[in-house]
Amino acid sequence: xxxxxxxxxxxxNIAGTVDTExxxxxxxxxxxxxxxxxxxxxxxxxxxxxxxxxxxxxxLDGVVVASCTPRMHxxxxxxxxxxxGLNKYMFEMANIREHVSWVGKDMEANTRKASExxxxxxxxxxxxxxxxxxxxxxxxxxxxxxxxxAGIQAALDCADGGLEVILVEREPSIGGKMSKLDKTxxxxxxxxxxxxxxxxxxxxxxxxxxxxxxxxxxxKGFVGxxxxxxxxxxxxxxxxxxxxxxxxxxxxxxxxxxxxxxxFIGNTTAINIPFPQAIPKKASINADACIKLTKGxxxxxxxxxxTEAIRFDQQDExxxxxxxxxxxxxxxxxxxxxKYGQYGGGRYPDVITSMQYERLLSASGPxxxxxxxxxxxxxxxDIVFIQCVGSRDKSIGRPYCSGFCCMYTAKQTILTKDxxxxxxxxxxxxxIRSPGKNYDEFTRRAMEEYGARYIRGRVSAIxxxxxxxxxxxxxTLLGQQVEVEADLVVLAVGAEAAKGSNELAEKLRISYDPYxxxxxxHPKLKPVETNTAGIYLAGSCQGPKDIPSSVAQGDAAAAKxxxxxxxxxLASDPQVSNVKLVRCIxxxxxxxxxxxxxxxxxDFRGMPKASVIETVCQGxxxxxxxxxxxxxxLRHFTDNQILAEVNTLCL
Amino acid sequence: xxxxxxxELRIIGFLCNWCSYAGADTAGVGRFAxxxxxxIVRLPCTGRINPLFIVRAFMNGADGVLVSGCHPRxxxxxxxxxxxxxxxxxxxxxxxxxxxxxxxxEYTWVSASEGQRWRSVVTSFTEQVHALGPMPGxxxxxxxxxxxxxxxxxxxx
Numbered sequence: 001x002x003x004x005x006x007x008x009x010x011x012x013n014i015a016g017t018v019d020t021e022x023x024x025x026x027x028x029x030x031x032x033x034x035x036x037x038x039x040x041x042x043x044x045x046x047x048x049x050x051x052x053x054x055x056x057x058x059x060l061d062g063v064v065v066a067s068c069t070p071r072m073h074x075x076x077x078x079x080x081x082x083x084x085g086l087n088k089y090m091f092e093m094a095n096i097r098e099h100v101s102w103v104g105k106d107m108e109a110n111t112r113k114a115s116e117x118x119x120x121x122x123x124x125x126x127x128x129x130x131x132x133x134x135x136x137x138x139x140x141x142x143x144x145x146x147x148x149x150a151g152i153q154a155a156l157d158c159a160d161g162g163l164e165v166i167l168v169e170r171e172p173s174i175g176g177k178m179s180k181l182d183k184t185x186x187x188x189x190x191x192x193x194x195x196x197x198x199x200x201x202x203x204x205x206x207x208x209x210x211x212x213x214x215x216x217x218x219x220k221g222f223v224g225x226x227x228x229x230x231x232x233x234x235x236x237x238x239x240x241x242x243x244x245x246x247x248x249x250x251x252x253x254x255x256x257x258x259x260x261x262x263x264f265i266g267n268t269t270a271i272n273i274p275f276p277q278a279i280p281k282k283a284s285i286n287a288d289a290c291i292k293l294t295k296g297x298x299x300x301x302x303x304x305x306x307t308e309a310i311r312f313d314q315q316d317e318x319x320x321x322x323x324x325x326x327x328x329x330x331x332x333x334x335x336x337x338x339k340y341g342q343y344g345g346g347r348y349p350d351v352i353t354s355m356q357y358e359r360l361l362s363a364s365g366p367x368x369x370x371x372x373x374x375x376x377x378x379x380x381x382d383i384v385f386i387q388c389v390g391s392r393d394k395s396i397g398r399p400y401c402s403g404f405c406c407m408y409t410a411k412q413t414i415l416t417k418d419x420x421x422x423x424x425x426x427x428x429x430x431x432i433r434s435p436g437k438n439y440d441e442f443t444r445r446a447m448e449e450y451g452a453r454y455i456r457g458r459v460s461a462i463x464x465x466x467x468x469x470x471x472x473x474x475x476t477l478l479g480q481q482v483e484v485e486a487d488l489v490v491l492a493v494g495a496e497a498a499k500g501s502n503e504l505a506e507k508l509r510i511s512y513d514p515y516x517x518x519x520x521x522h523p524k525l526k527p528v529e530t531n532t533a534g535i536y537l538a539g540s541c542q543g544p545k546d547i548p549s550s551v552a553q554g555d556a557a558a559a560k561x562x563x564x565x566x567x568x569x570l571a572s573d574p575q576v577s578n579v580k581l582v583r584c585i586x587x588x589x590x591x592x593x594x595x596x597x598x599x600x601x602x603d604f605r606g607m608p609k610a611s612v613i614e615t616v617c618q619g620x621x622x623x624x625x626x627x628x629x630x631x632x633x634l635r636h637f638t639d640n641q642i643l644a645e646v647n648t649l650c651l
Numbered sequence: 652x653x654x655x656x657x658x659e660l661r662i663i664g665f666l667c668n669w670c671s672y673a674g675a676d677t678a679g680v681g682r683f684a685x686x687x688x689x690x691i692v693r694l695p696c697t698g699r700i701n702p703l704f705i706v707r708a709f710m711n712g713a714d715g716v717l718v719s720g721c722h723p724r725x726x727x728x729x730x731x732x733x734x735x736x737x738x739x740x741x742x743x744x745x746x747x748x749x750x751x752x753x754x755x756x757e758y759t760w761v762s763a764s765e766g767q768r769w770r771s772v773v774t775s776f777t778e779q780v781h782a783l784g785p786m787p788g789x790x791x792x793x794x795x796x797x798x799x800x801x802x803x804x805x806x807x808x
Contacts, residue, residue: 069676098679099691109659109687116690506724513764531669532727595729620728621699637695642704645692649663650711
């Protein structure tokens with residue numbers, strides 16, 4: 001075998017702390033290496049051309065590139081090999097950037113480590129096989145999990161692109177956080193006026209199947225062939241029969257049910273339609289509050305319902321859908337403001353969250369758009385907004401900036417002035433972060449045109465005083481303590497990962513960061529993909545996002561799905577397990593450990609033997625480690641290859 | 652292959668591609684300085700690891716072996732790391748029988764986002780192995796050596 005080794009400088013990224021020339025020279029002494037060189041940027045056009053030339057000139061059968069992580073450019077270099085007419089699996093990478101030059105400063109130690117990594121790659125490559133990718137059929141349906149604005153956008157794009165879409169939403173209605181907003185920054189657009197029509201489009205689109213009040217129960221399979229089981233929770237109402245007339249809600253005697261949609265400001269009835277523009281506009285019963293379901297009495301709704309849609313005995317229903325791709329758009333949750341004891345959230349009735357304030361501002365909210373204090377219903381005059389509640393604070397485990405709180409606070413001060421011209425808003429802030437299009441202009445308008453008083457500093461305590469609140473804080477620009485009396489305090493709560501997002505990530509087999517947000521495939525170049533093929537991200541489940549970014553990501557995720565489905569068949573990765581029949585004793589251990597059911601026992605001349613279903617095998621190698629005979633081997637990660645690497649290092 | 656006059660020891664890391672290898676990459680991207688002793692073998696999943704690889708590494712003179720994969724329940728292949736955990740736990744119990752100080756072996760879970768955690772895992776494990784010093788030599792021809800032979804049958808050395 002003729003092996004060529006290319007040691008990349010990566011500018012000064014590698015060459016700065018690794019003697020790449022010495023590594024290339026050392027490589028020449030490794031078995032079967034006939035050519036080795038160092039190159040400025042192996043991945044660049046001239047770098048790749050150099051590899052192609054060398055393959056032809058030196059009649060190379062295999063190539064090792066020592067550069068960055070294979071997770072970055074393995075695919076790039078495999079294509080280079082293909083261009084030169086070589087089997088693309090005759091390639092190995094040595095990671096001498098992320099694992100060497102970037103983590104060690106000692107040139108000598110780094111150079112030796114890099115040479116050893118190249119040696120390991122060479123020894124592994126010597127045992128590589130020529131592999132050919134197979135093909136498998138794909139199911140061109142897509143599931144979108146989460147019906148917020150990102151999920152809606154992704155679902156509509158996919159559906160308009162001709163795909164069959166299943167949209168799964170946990171709440172009784174789609175719309176997400178955006179449907180709760182009164183206005184949006186920086187245009188002061190009416191939120192429901194721009195989202196409402198899109199929600200209607202979802203309901204009416206012939207390609208979209210909508211499951212609300214539903215959650216993903218389990219996910220099986222792989223790209224092109226996922227089997228997703230959806231749990232449709234009991235609404236205790238037959239939605240096929242319910243017309244959304246609302247008769248039941250007016251007659252329901254259980255009128256003290258906490259109103260989830262209105263952020264628990266005000267009450268609703270046990271059977272309700274969450275908001276007037278809800279999609280689908282169907283009633284559902286809150287089982288915890290319903291008198292019939294808790295005590296067995298009442299049943300008024302069933303008596304008044306004109307279509308006899310009430311079903312007190314309804315059960316959760318499990319539906320399995322087969323899809324080829326999944327878009328996760330599960331959004332975010334608001335920070336639990338009671339964690340800041342000094343602000344009195346949860347203890348003082350007139351210390352509320354920004355989303356609660358949003359509901360107060362909204363004409364469809366509990367106060368019909370009149371700003372009233374929750375405690376006594378009086379109109380507040382002085383309103384204090386406190387920013388960064390649950391953002392940029394390491395001490396409560398939220399060191400990141402939620403990104404949109406500066407903007408929505410500015411919007412709320414503007415709306416406050418519009419609603420109550422003689423009111424005064426005070427904003428305690430740490431920094432103003434308004435980098436979007438027209439964003440900085442907007443916050444300046446709040447200060448200059450609408451007279452919101454911005455005070456740079458943290459609030460240390462809030463105390464009740466004569467039916468009002470005394471807000472004590474620091475003005476770090478003036479360098480002095482300040483006290484502001486307020487009728488209402490609004491906490492600009494930050495964003496955190498949605499509850500249950502970790503469980504969903506585990507079901508989808510995607511990664512999440514320490515805060516619970518889903519991780520993209522690459523922070524720069526794969527912003528909507530995950531490391532699991534066929535699963536994409538949209539919106540705030542990946543990190544806090546404002547509406548334009550969520551919509552853009554919804555579009556992008558849909559585009560990725562449409563690209564995936566532009567082919568009728570996908571190429572399967574040939575790095576899968578393979579059975580040596582002479583060694584296999586038919587014990588079936590591999591079959592029982594395979595997480596994908598990719599191994600079946602077949603009859604071979606009267607003896608049981610394992611057989612790998614190559615398109616189902618995902619290449620984890622659990623079977624290879626379980627086989628007592630070494631009969632089933634994961635291609636390109638065979639026992640011999642791994643031991644060769646170990647031996648290279650140790651012998 | 653000589654090690655840098657005792658300054659460096661020979662530590663082998665078996666890392667899963669999806670979490671820990673990516674976590675080690677994240678540590679690199681974040682420029683978190685680490686000891687240089689560790690050499691990483693990339694595997695698709697910790698479930699791919701045959702505990703005998705680790706034994707083989709020790710027999711061939713490795714001073715320490717570190718295995719790292721996805722956090723339990725977070726495996727890219729659903730359950731590979733559970734298989735790994737069982738096997739490695741057994742191995743850990745077996746190491747003293749083989750005459751290997753169990754302090755030379757560790758398995759851990761590091762996710763793709765935990766660059767900083769990777770740095771601390773590498774640093775503390777390297778320190779732990781340095782405290783134990785170089786691996787005393789194994790005699791060849793022991794029964795253990797024989798058991799491992801089947802793994803080498805097809806090897807092209």
